Amino acid sequence: MPASERQPNRLMTEAATLSERAALLVEQDILAGHLAPGSRLGIIDLVQRYEIGATPLREGLSRLMSRGLIVGIGQRGFRVADISREDLLDITTMRTAVEIEAIRLAIVNGDDAWEAGILSALHQMRRHIERTGDEFREGAEDFDRLHKGFHTALLAACGSKRLLAAHSDLYDQAYRYRRVMMRSVDSGKKFVRAHQLLADRIIARDIPGSQAMLTSHLRSTMDFVYPPGNES
Incomplete structure (x- = not known):
């Protein structure tokens, strides 16, 4: 495989790994109660908290939306799903x-x-x-x-x-x-x-x-x- 094809594949793999790590870190904090039900998940705050870039963080949060642990709030971002x-x-x-x-x-x-x-x-x-x-x-x-x-x-x-x-x-x-x-x-x-x-x-x-x-x-x-x- 030409080097020009290998490089994009490597970057895609690294991005996927970062988004998976972001999802795991946020999930652990939600399940442990460190991120309270209903609390807003600000991207800037999470970037600082986990030291992960904004793009993989957003991708990680999208993963957790599909699992019901967080919900989207329109253009305002994300919040932890309420309990009821x-x-x-x-x-x-x-x-x-x-x-x-x-x-x-x-x-x-x-x-x-x-x-x-x-x-x-x-x-x-x-x-x-x-x-x-x-x-x-x-x-x-x-x-x-x-x-x-x-x-x-x-x-x-x-x-x-x-x-x-x-x-x-x-x-x-x-x-x-x-x-x-x-x-x-x-x-x-x-x-x-x-x-x-x-x-x-x-x-x-x-x-x-x-x-x-x-x-x-x-x-x-x-x-x-x-x-x-x-x-x-």
Whole structure:
């Protein structure tokens, strides 16, 4: 390939990498609560905050718009998406639709390695909670990775990259709400037990039972953050 063709390709790759990094940094600050719901995202402020150019920052913010973490405000730029009962209900409805189909496919297609992956992910999460006692929380990097890893392992054998990508995005979109719920979790044993029961039902290849239990599990965040009868 002529050098004149290689140079533009290299620059395009570098630009993509910068925009991906910008999206990741902003996403991390939104999920951690450093950028509050509804807060305005000024390009100049973000350039200084992350030391990334304005163009890749705008591209990174556009990526996050497609994932529902930020919204555009016309010619005025961007702001962090608000949190609300309606938003969590929408996330939960979509996540349930995606995951009950993904779990059905995973149970149909999953092999021994898939089952072992679930048990390994559960074991790692349990051991982390045993080491940290009842102080484990969403927002701790190790716990976040292990918790999401467990839920991803359940669906890993579904055979659909798009279902898994949708699960990952929706899981992250629910993160801000899940952090609220997790503040009240005072028993690591109960937390592990709930995930153990879910894993057992799925490994038993009980499709209707697994789908019902998974639906209830996903709904638990909604029921806690916005209890029925207290929806104002």
